Amino acid sequence: xxxxxxxxxxxxxxxxxxxxxxxxxxxxxxxxxxxxxxxxxxxxxxxxxxxxxxxxxxxxxxxxxxxxxxxxxxxxxxxxxxxxxxxxxxxxxxxxxxxxxxxxxxxxxxxxxxxxxxxxxxxxxxxxxxxxxxxxxxxxxxxxxxxxxxxxxxxxxxxxxxxxxxxxxxxxxxxxxxxxxxxxxxxxxxxxxxxxxxxxxxxxxxxxxxxxxxxxxxxxxxxxxxxxxxxxxxxxxxxxxxxxxxxxxxxxxxxxxxxxxxxxxxxxxxxxxxxxxxxxxxxxxxxxxxxxxxxxxxxxxxxxxxxxxxxxxxxxxxxxxxxxxxxxxx
Numbered sequence: 001x002x003x004x005x006x007x008x009x010x011x012x013x014x015x016x017x018x019x020x021x022x023x024x025x026x027x028x029x030x031x032x033x034x035x036x037x038x039x040x041x042x043x044x045x046x047x048x049x050x051x052x053x054x055x056x057x058x059x060x061x062x063x064x065x066x067x068x069x070x071x072x073x074x075x076x077x078x079x080x081x082x083x084x085x086x087x088x089x090x091x092x093x094x095x096x097x098x099x100x101x102x103x104x105x106x107x108x109x110x111x112x113x114x115x116x117x118x119x120x121x122x123x124x125x126x127x128x129x130x131x132x133x134x135x136x137x138x139x140x141x142x143x144x145x146x147x148x149x150x151x152x153x154x155x156x157x158x159x160x161x162x163x164x165x166x167x168x169x170x171x172x173x174x175x176x177x178x179x180x181x182x183x184x185x186x187x188x189x190x191x192x193x194x195x196x197x198x199x200x201x202x203x204x205x206x207x208x209x210x211x212x213x214x215x216x217x218x219x220x221x222x223x224x225x226x227x228x229x230x231x232x233x234x235x236x237x238x239x240x241x242x243x244x245x246x247x248x249x250x251x252x253x254x255x256x257x258x259x260x261x262x263x264x265x266x267x268x269x270x271x272x273x274x275x276x277x278x279x280x281x282x283x284x285x286x287x288x289x290x291x292x293x294x295x296x297x298x299x300x301x302x303x304x305x306x307x308x309x310x311x312x313x314x315x316x317x318x319x320x321x322x323x324x325x326x327x328x329x330x
Contacts (some may be wrong), residue, residue: 018168031304039312068094069096069148079112094117107316120134153193155231165195178303255280267322278311
């Protein structure tokens with residue numbers, strides 16, 4: 001088994017299920033929509049970051065760490081799940097978050113506090129500088145510290161989505177279906193890179209499309225991570241031309257800034273399938289999925305797997321924007 005080479009801590013309730021979205025499939029005749037519920041990974045409201053943290057914390061435990069530090073935005077799903085993993089392990093968690101202390105702690109940042117993390121607030125440009133300073137201070141105290149980059153997207157962390165691709169290959173057999181597309185939110189790149197490597201390892205006959213959550217060009221990041229994961233596993237893949245598909249059409253006004261297209265997509269999926277998605281990452285990917293289907297991007301007969309990467313606690317930080325409008329008509 002390829003995983004035996006890497007220390008891994010069990011943090012997730014995997015494999016996560018794949019469900020057919022029956023009503024959505026009826027809305028778009030000729031296309032079948034499925035969803036992989038990585039919002040149900042089980043750690044502190046779930047999400048894709050838990051898969052990465054299993055390998056990152058495994059390495060940290062091997063090194064004797066008992067403190068973890070990471071960084072992100074105020075509503076960082078990665079920060080919340082890192083704090084949860086640290087609580088589960090009995091470690092100290094330090095989160096360097098962009099912004100100022102809010103007047104009310106809502107969504108992910110409320111959960112960060114509940115999980116006992118120490119939060120340091122700063123401007124985005126100074127986050128890495130503060131992480132470095134904190135690391136030096138902790139190490140002077142004799143502590144071994146696990147420093148996890150934003151999103152947990154390192155080659156080691158990306159192994160979590162190599163494992164997810166292995167799950168999908170097995171679930172295709174169980175469901176007797178072959179997915180033409182896997183569509184997922186794209187943020188720090190590790191999920192996409194891991195899926196791409198897993199596609200080749202486990203023979204998935206699918207296109208993998210990322211829907212970007214901000215206007216950064218993640219393609220070089222994903223490419224570098226792909227190579228890093230391949231090197232870790234000791235394999236080399238000659239990828240097909242055009243295999244790295246990253247769509248940046250649904251960023252809207254910017255990262256973490258909501259637009260009506262995303263809000264309608266969040267409401268629509270809740271009304272049609274009873275599935276909740278946060279608006280920062282997954283909601284934008286749902287908006288892309290629906291718009292591409294409306295435009296006829298997916299050929300008739302396509303089977304689409306949407307990867308729900310979690311982020312649902314974000315909803316409670318945007319309750320006015322999401323809940324303040326009339327419901328979408330059926």
